[in-house]
Amino acid sequence: MSDNYRSMWTELGLDLESHDALLGVLGNAYQEIYLSQKNRPEGMAYFDFVMSEVHGLRIKELMDEKAAGRKIVGSYCVFVPEELVLAANATLVGLCSGADFAMEEVEKLLPRNTCALIKSSFGFKLGKVCPYLESADMIVGENTCDGKKKAYESLGQLVDNLYVMDLPQVKSENGRALLQNEYFRFKTAMEALTGVKITAESLKAAIGTVNAKRAALHRLAALRKADPAPISGLDALLSNQVFFYDNPARFTESVNKICDELENRIAEKKGAFPAGTPRILVSGCPQAVPNWKLPFIVETSGAVIVGEESCVGERGTRNLTDASGQTVEEMMAAIVDRYYQVDCAIFTPNPDRLAHIEEMATAYKADGVIHYGLQFCQPYLMEAMPVEKALEEKNIPCLRIDTDYSMEDAGQLKTRVEAFIEQIKG
Numbered sequence: 001m002s003d004n005y006r007s008m009w010t011e012l013g014l015d016l017e018s019h020d021a022l023l024g025v026l027g028n029a030y031q032e033i034y035l036s037q038k039n040r041p042e043g044m045a046y047f048d049f050v051m052s053e054v055h056g057l058r059i060k061e062l063m064d065e066k067a068a069g070r071k072i073v074g075s076y077c078v079f080v081p082e083e084l085v086l087a088a089n090a091t092l093v094g095l096c097s098g099a100d101f102a103m104e105e106v107e108k109l110l111p112r113n114t115c116a117l118i119k120s121s122f123g124f125k126l127g128k129v130c131p132y133l134e135s136a137d138m139i140v141g142e143n144t145c146d147g148k149k150k151a152y153e154s155l156g157q158l159v160d161n162l163y164v165m166d167l168p169q170v171k172s173e174n175g176r177a178l179l180q181n182e183y184f185r186f187k188t189a190m191e192a193l194t195g196v197k198i199t200a201e202s203l204k205a206a207i208g209t210v211n212a213k214r215a216a217l218h219r220l221a222a223l224r225k226a227d228p229a230p231i232s233g234l235d236a237l238l239s240n241q242v243f244f245y246d247n248p249a250r251f252t253e254s255v256n257k258i259c260d261e262l263e264n265r266i267a268e269k270k271g272a273f274p275a276g277t278p279r280i281l282v283s284g285c286p287q288a289v290p291n292w293k294l295p296f297i298v299e300t301s302g303a304v305i306v307g308e309e310s311c312v313g314e315r316g317t318r319n320l321t322d323a324s325g326q327t328v329e330e331m332m333a334a335i336v337d338r339y340y341q342v343d344c345a346i347f348t349p350n351p352d353r354l355a356h357i358e359e360m361a362t363a364y365k366a367d368g369v370i371h372y373g374l375q376f377c378q379p380y381l382m383e384a385m386p387v388e389k390a391l392e393e394k395n396i397p398c399l400r401i402d403t404d405y406s407m408e409d410a411g412q413l414k415t416r417v418e419a420f421i422e423q424i425k426g
């Protein structure tokens, strides 16, 4: 990464030494996990470039946007509606939280038995290594799981621009009304941040932009139904991860270009792995950049991942927003309808998620499901048990794992994943 970026990082208040260390680890991991893959689509060169410039060019673009008066909003959850951010002429970036950092400092503020994702979000702040976090004019937290909602009380002491969105836990009339009220409150907050009033025109355009990037990922997902799978699970996961911070129009164009290439690969029966390779659906907690541990283990153990039932995956992007409304109110209602369908495990009860897992396993012709839970994540670890039971009743093999971001259990996980793959080959 160019040295020209160092002054930008300094201005953002990053700790250059720690940041160099993070980039070093990230670069090595990317080399070992991504660039060592065989039979990659040529279009993945775009994502390789994005990753090589993840703290460089993209941050420079955000800084240029800021210099031109545009605001940057950071978020930790797919419930934060990008449509409202864009319509207020701001840019939304996901704050990834996919690696351990500054853990000693983190454990002074959070109990040890907090999930890796929450710890990571604190580690990136305390270690001063995340240029996205530091460039954000507003950081949006949300009351989802207990871990997050209590952690935001502490995060609020570390940053001066935290906005917390309240989210329903039950899908009922009251739950929907709460979501609607919260989205109107967020709309007002966005307008106050940017000084730009959201109009029917700007909202329609924003819905179109976000729908287009989700539709591109739907297209990519559908192509993974082919056998041989035309793209590895690692590469498809990367596209889902980059979804959160790339320029939306450029992202859509790049994913569609890859899809054109994948269609040709399917016609030529060319795959990332040979035809007949065991097919796995991963379901569970979000896998944020650079958390590539599980797919790396799976895809170096003789299987291919064909879908992610995850917020960094289909749960996050599943539905489009109806753009046919003519007024702000009609489009706000459509946005509420769209997000209300997200079946995060924080909802109780949450039957839709189970239905979606079964649907995806069938649609992607998965031979088995790996339920990916982060240690200490009560919502997903609790749901993993009924999920496993229901899948087994349908004769869909399921492997339940709970892990964190460290590589300490990589050997043990590999042994379990290999045994599972042998079982489904059975």
Ligand code: SF4
Pocket (backbone or CB within 6 Å): 076, 077, 078, 079, 144, 145, 285, 286, 311, 342, 344, 345, 346
């Ligand atoms: S799993 Fe739940 S809390 Fe986490 S990003 Fe998804 S919707 Fe938000």
Ligand code: SF4
Pocket (backbone or CB within 6 Å): 115, 116, 117, 118, 144, 145, 146, 147, 148, 285, 286, 374, 376, 377, 378, 379, 380
């Ligand atoms: S992984 Fe689980 S515990 Fe961690 S933030 Fe998400 S829902 Fe909460």
